Amino acid sequence: MLTLSIIKADTGGFVGHSAVHPDMIDLARRALDGARTSELLLDGQVATCGDDLSLIMTHTYGADAQLIHEFAWDVFTRTTALAKDLGLYGAGQDLLSDAFSGNLRGMGPGYAELDFEERPSEPVICFLADKTEPGAWNLALYKMFADPFNTAGLVIDSKMHDGFVFEVYDLFEEKRIFFDCPGDLYDLLMYIGAPARYVIHSVRSKALGEVAAATSTQRLSLIAGKYVGKDDPVMMVRCQSGLPAVGEVLEPFAFPYAVAGCMRGSHHAPLMPVSVGTAHPSRFDGPPRVVALGFQITHGRLIGYRDLFDDPAFDDARRQANAAMDYLRRHGPFEPHRLPLEDLEYTTMPGIEAKLADHWQPIAGSLEPVHQEHREEPARAGTASGTPG
Ligand code: 13P
Ligand code: 13P
Numbered sequence: 001m002l003t004l005s006i007i008k009a010d011t012g013g014f015v016g017h018s019a020v021h022p023d024m025i026d027l028a029r030r031a032l033d034g035a036r037t038s039e040l041l042l043d044g045q046v047a048t049c050g051d052d053l054s055l056i057m058t059h060t061y062g063a064d065a066q067l068i069h070e071f072a073w074d075v076f077t078r079t080t081a082l083a084k085d086l087g088l089y090g091a092g093q094d095l096l097s098d099a100f101s102g103n104l105r106g107m108g109p110g111y112a113e114l115d116f117e118e119r120p121s122e123p124v125i126c127f128l129a130d131k132t133e134p135g136a137w138n139l140a141l142y143k144m145f146a147d148p149f150n151t152a153g154l155v156i157d158s159k160m161h162d163g164f165v166f167e168v169y170d171l172f173e174e175k176r177i178f179f180d181c182p183g184d185l186y187d188l189l190m191y192i193g194a195p196a197r198y199v200i201h202s203v204r205s206k207a208l209g210e211v212a213a214a215t216s217t218q219r220l221s222l223i224a225g226k227y228v229g230k231d232d233p234v235m236m237v238r239c240q241s242g243l244p245a246v247g248e249v250l251e252p253f254a255f256p257y258a259v260a261g262c263m264r265g266s267h268h269a270p271l272m273p274v275s276v277g278t279a280h281p282s283r284f285d286g287p288p289r290v291v292a293l294g295f296q297i298t299h300g301r302l303i304g305y306r307d308l309f310d311d312p313a314f315d316d317a318r319r320q321a322n323a324a325m326d327y328l329r330r331h332g333p334f335e336p337h338r339l340p341l342e343d344l345e346y347t348t349m350p351g352i353e354a355k356l357a358d359h360w361q362p363i364a365g366s367l368e369p370v371h372q373e374h375r376e377e378p379a380r381a382g383t384a385s386g387t388p389g
């Protein structure tokens with residue numbers, strides 16, 4: 001059994017929130033080289049998207065392994081120290097705890113992990129995003145594994161014809177549910193169409209009995225109880241031979257759909273598929289970016305990566321993303337560019353509400369405020385809305 005782990009964190013931005021400093025990348029590379037030599041890892045590569053640093057690692061310790069998580073935590077504390085030394089922005093931004101204990105759950109760094117038996121040929125795509133939230137993968141995963149207009153294999157490949165099971169997390173109530181598709185397709189869409197709360201954690205092939213995709217599903221604001229940057233999620237997808245082909249896995253990103261997370265984590269903007277060399281969001285700290293790193297995994301070795309969005313066939317998606325960005329930017333501080341109020345409750349809104357609480361006056365002759373009674377408050381893990389942001 002082989003484990004593929006992507007563990008990532010923003011430990012400091014260069015400049016602002018736009019990129020990772022080259023010295024931090026070097027430090028992380030040397031650490032991975034050491035971990036290969038000491039045989040902690042079978043293989044490892046460093047990759048970045050915007051200001052987020054990812055460690056892509058193969059090993060035999062399984063998901064959630066203390067040794068692997070502790071190694072990543074140690075690398076991130078060292079890149080944080082370097083970022084502080086260089087005076088980089090938000091040094092240690094995603095490290096929400098002072099000390100490591102057991103595994104990375106609830107500590108800030110994001111991770112996606114997959115345990116599997118390596119096939120004779122094992123093509124895998126690692127997706128890294130910046131300036132968005134974990135639910136940003138929902139639309140793409142739905143198209144890859146449930147939409148025959150995206151994935152021809154759902155119709156043509158007998159091993160895909162039975163469909164896939166989607167594991168969905170409710171991040172506010174910390175519970176999960178499985179949707180068996182295509183049968184449960186409409187129920188699935190009811191939930192994952194609300195990506196701030198419901199997030200696809202994994203997808204399993206019914207015919208093969210194998211997990212095909214896994215995502216990072218942490219919400220930093222729900223851990224910290226306040227705004228501490230966006231989650232900037234990662235995802236891994238295994239391809240071919242009863243799973244979607246590489247081109248079917250990339251195809252959803254030919255449409256730059258809108259995601260939450262741009263500028264102060266508070267705006268919707270299009271998700272732009274880009275090459276690794278252009279994954280440096282600058283305009284309005286955006287638009288949000290996604291890169292696709294293709295690997296063949298062979299005896300645990302990461303053969304690659306190939307920079308899969310470095311393809312003129314995605315030029316039109318980038319052009320459309322720029323047009324959509326212009327359109328949304330002209331809304332300034334208005335919805336739907338700005339996130340709805342309930343999604344801003346971990347930022348400035350609670351403070352403004354507290355300040356103005358005594359200034360609200362009843363409207364003369366008005367009826368009872370029925371609206372409030374009919375509105376069911378979403379139950380949230382973490383803090384109540386009165387907490388200052
Ligand atoms: P090849 O015939 O090039 O292997 O292509 C098969 C395939 O999977 C295309 O999606
Ligand atoms: P990061 O989460 O990438 O640091 O983004 C912070 C932000 O909101 C920049 O505007």
Ligand code: MG
Pocket residue numbers: 010012013016017051090093229
């Ligand atoms: Mg940052």
Ligand code: MG
Pocket residue numbers: 010017050051052130131230232
């Ligand atoms: Mg980031």
Ligand code: MG
Pocket residue numbers: 010229230231232
């Ligand atoms: Mg972030």
